[in-house]
Amino acid sequence: MLRAGDGDRYGTGFRYRPRVPRSEHPVGTPTTTMAPDLLRALTPDQLFDALAIRVDGPRSWDADICVRWNVKDQDPVGMRLRNGVLTHVTGNGPAACEPDVEVTLDEDALRALLLGETPLADLVEQGWAKADGDLAKVDELLGHLGEPDPDFAIVTP
Numbered sequence: 581m582l583r584a585g586d587g588d589r590y591g592t593g594f595r596y597r598p599r600v601p602r603s604e605h606p607v608g609t610p611t612t613t614m615a616p617d618l619l620r621a622l623t624p625d626q627l628f629d630a631l632a633i634r635v636d637g638p639r640s641w642d643a644d645i646c647v648r649w650n651v652k653d654q655d656p657v658g659m660r661l662r663n664g665v666l667t668h669v670t671g672n673g674p675a676a677c678e679p680d681v682e683v684t685l686d687e688d689a690l691r692a693l694l695l696g697e698t699p700l701a702d703l704v705e706q707g708w709a710k711a712d713g714d715l716a717k718v719d720e721l722l723g724h725l726g727e728p729d730p731d732f733a734i735v736t737p
Contacts, residue, residue: 619695624651626686627694628659628668631725637664640724645717646677650684661721681713696722 622630641664649657658676659668669675683700685693692698700718703709708730711718 584587588669612732620691624649624654624657624690625668625670627691628666631694632666632668633730634725635661635664635666636724636726639666643720643724645724646679646723647680647718647721648682650682651690652684652686654687661724666721666724680717681711681715682719683709683711683718685709693718694722715730 619627619630619701640661643664643725644660644662646658646660651660655666655670656676657670658672658679659666660677666732669677685703685708689698689703693700693703700709700711700715704711704715
């Protein structure tokens with residue numbers, strides 16, 4: 581049973597065991613910035629956006645890489661790294677880039693590849709993906725991504 585006063589006045593929610601001291605149930609900063617369950621819940625579009633914010637802009641300024649992802653049962657997505665910015669366009673319209681490599685795979689294989697769990701060469705070798713073009717471009721693209729900073733201050737005083 582929840583009683584008035586069991587919650588935290590700063591909005592972190594109620595404690596479900598009434599009258600338990602805070603020291604037994606601390607609330608703090610997460611120790612990981614890329615929780616696997618959170619990443620699995622992202623749509624492919626959100627996953628592409630999550631990768632875009634990890635681009636090391638100055639280091640990738642001269643890069644011009646385009647990868648077309650043909651995910652089963654979805655529209656193709658063109659992902660382009662140019663001038664230090666990673667963008668993606670759904671479909672084959674005029675905004676889509678001419679791909680250096682075209683990769684066909686299912687959504688689980690795409691997640692495994694983009695999250696660094698399985699290299700593209702292994703996915704192709706095991707039959708989970710098909711690639712047409714320069715496979716090294718995918719590794720080059722992923723090589724321009726930096727690691728998230730776990731100490732990034734979302735709110736500063």
